Amino acid sequence: MAELAEAAFDSDPRIARILDIFAKETRINREALRPGADLSDLGVESIDLTMAVFEIETTFGVDIPVVADRAGAEFSTVGDLVSHVIAVLDQADAAQAEMKAAGAAG
Amino acid sequence: MTVPRRVAITGLGAISALGQDLAALWAGVTQARCGIRPIANIPTDRLLVTHAAEIVGFDPAAHFVERRLPMLDRTSQLALVAAREALARCGLRIADPTRASVILGAAIGQETFDAAYKALYGENARRLHPMTVPRIMPNAPASQISMEFGIQGPCFSTASACASSAHAVGLAFQMIRGGLIDSALTGGSDASIVVGFLKAWDALRVLSPAACRPFSLDRTGLVIGEAAAILVLEAWDHAVARNAPIIAEVAGFGMSADAGELTAPDANGAARAMRAALADARLAPGDVDYVNAHGTGTRLNDKTEVAALRKVFGSQTDRMPISSSKSMVGHCLNAGGAIELAITALALRHGVLPPTAGFNHPDPDCPIDCVPNEARAAKICVAMSNSFAFGGLNAVLLLRKA
Numbered sequence: 001m002a003e004l005a006e007a008a009f010d011s012d013p014r015i016a017r018i019l020d021i022f023a024k025e026t027r028i029n030r031e032a033l034r035p036g037a038d039l040s041d042l043g044v045e046s047i048d049l050t051m052a053v054f055e056i057e058t059t060f061g062v063d064i065p066v067v068a069d070r071a072g073a074e075f076s077t078v079g080d081l082v083s084h085v086i087a088v089l090d091q092a093d094a095a096q097a098e099m100k101a102a103g104a105a106g
Numbered sequence: 107m108t109v110p111r112r113v114a115i116t117g118l119g120a121i122s123a124l125g126q127d128l129a130a131l132w133a134g135v136t137q138a139r140c141g142i143r144p145i146a147n148i149p150t151d152r153l154l155v156t157h158a159a160e161i162v163g164f165d166p167a168a169h170f171v172e173r174r175l176p177m178l179d180r181t182s183q184l185a186l187v188a189a190r191e192a193l194a195r196c197g198l199r200i201a202d203p204t205r206a207s208v209i210l211g212a213a214i215g216q217e218t219f220d221a222a223y224k225a226l227y228g229e230n231a232r233r234l235h236p237m238t239v240p241r242i243m244p245n246a247p248a249s250q251i252s253m254e255f256g257i258q259g260p261c262f263s264t265a266s267a268c269a270s271s272a273h274a275v276g277l278a279f280q281m282i283r284g285g286l287i288d289s290a291l292t293g294g295s296d297a298s299i300v301v302g303f304l305k306a307w308d309a310l311r312v313l314s315p316a317a318c319r320p321f322s323l324d325r326t327g328l329v330i331g332e333a334a335a336i337l338v339l340e341a342w343d344h345a346v347a348r349n350a351p352i353i354a355e356v357a358g359f360g361m362s363a364d365a366g367e368l369t370a371p372d373a374n375g376a377a378r379a380m381r382a383a384l385a386d387a388r389l390a391p392g393d394v395d396y397v398n399a400h401g402t403g404t405r406l407n408d409k410t411e412v413a414a415l416r417k418v419f420g421s422q423t424d425r426m427p428i429s430s431s432k433s434m435v436g437h438c439l440n441a442g443g444a445i446e447l448a449i450t451a452l453a454l455r456h457g458v459l460p461p462t463a464g465f466n467h468p469d470p471d472c473p474i475d476c477v478p479n480e481a482r483a484a485k486i487c488v489a490m491s492n493s494f495a496f497g498g499l500n501a502v503l504l505l506r507k508a
Binding site: 047050051053054057063 | 176177232233235236237240
């Protein structure tokens, strides 16, 4: 999983939205959500984490695939979760751009 | 060997078609009020049968905070409401949570199940809500009660269709009697009035188009009901020591299996369960003053149940009051045994025989005193509650006046 730059946490508007949703669903102080913050140290309950992912899917209109080799304990830090989601969003954007280009060419 | 302990019922809570608490249930029963009416909570255009004993006007938001609701199917909501009432009424403070239990009749989250598959197959939903599994699981009501009240002893759910909650209460009774636990929240919850499940019942050809008239010559079948009923059972000495109000004593529990037909009741199997309960309670048939019958209102059940009663009680069957509460609360499936036992306990407590509502004409196949259409004052000391399930699984509980 790609390491997330601290700076991106404060500059990427998509990350801001992800963290807003995460904070709401887990009832954890938004300020505490730094890339290296450990989910169990933060006291994130697994059910709240699941609900947060569901809400992120709903907000961005994407399916977030399960990290297969770590199903049931996919993310250990806030950064893990955010970088997984960002990778999915980037992939979706790329797919959309490709479709647009194909449409323009046709 | 330890001496068997006596077991007291110290708390009751209920939500049913007769109203949203125990007082409403008992008021309805004593007035012979029928909770069966046209279905209001779901669309009925695809159903053959459009009546049920529904709980009307239940507002989940009035009972649960917003964050908790996504975790709770209606089945669990009803169970929690009844459990809160039962505990509040008896004032039990659980001193040692590892010696307290929750044992309920297993009931899947039908509303969630139905909505999820409608969304998936009917509306091509891309995904389902992440709480779908924890809402549907048949132990969800028991788990939710355990979590809400911090109960940490043996907690589980029993599955025997329409006898599930009677088996649950029976097991809780045995575990307290045997000294394994000191108290239990037991009973059941059922919220099965959803399109898919009622459609399945339509196909079984046992549903009545409108009324449920057990033991009446013009009976036309059973009517599905929804309810939750939770009983607090305590070791007798435990209850006495804390000056708890004792509603009734659980005196005996009997079980049997027909090992016969899948959906047809068997008088021998039912009679064996009744005899087992009497033997368990060390009571004779002549000691029993009232029977709260399984009494579904199908031609076959009622006739077979009366035949079974005759095997056990002989000519006493002709004069002993035997009524069916399903005429008022409907057939509450996994909660049926529990709500009927709650009614039976209140009958002993108040000295009132619950009626069979909607009774029109005596049936030569069922020549009994079914307490037709009006509750009746009577001195009763011992009462039996029968539950006979599809699959031939029978559970009979005996209560004694406290």
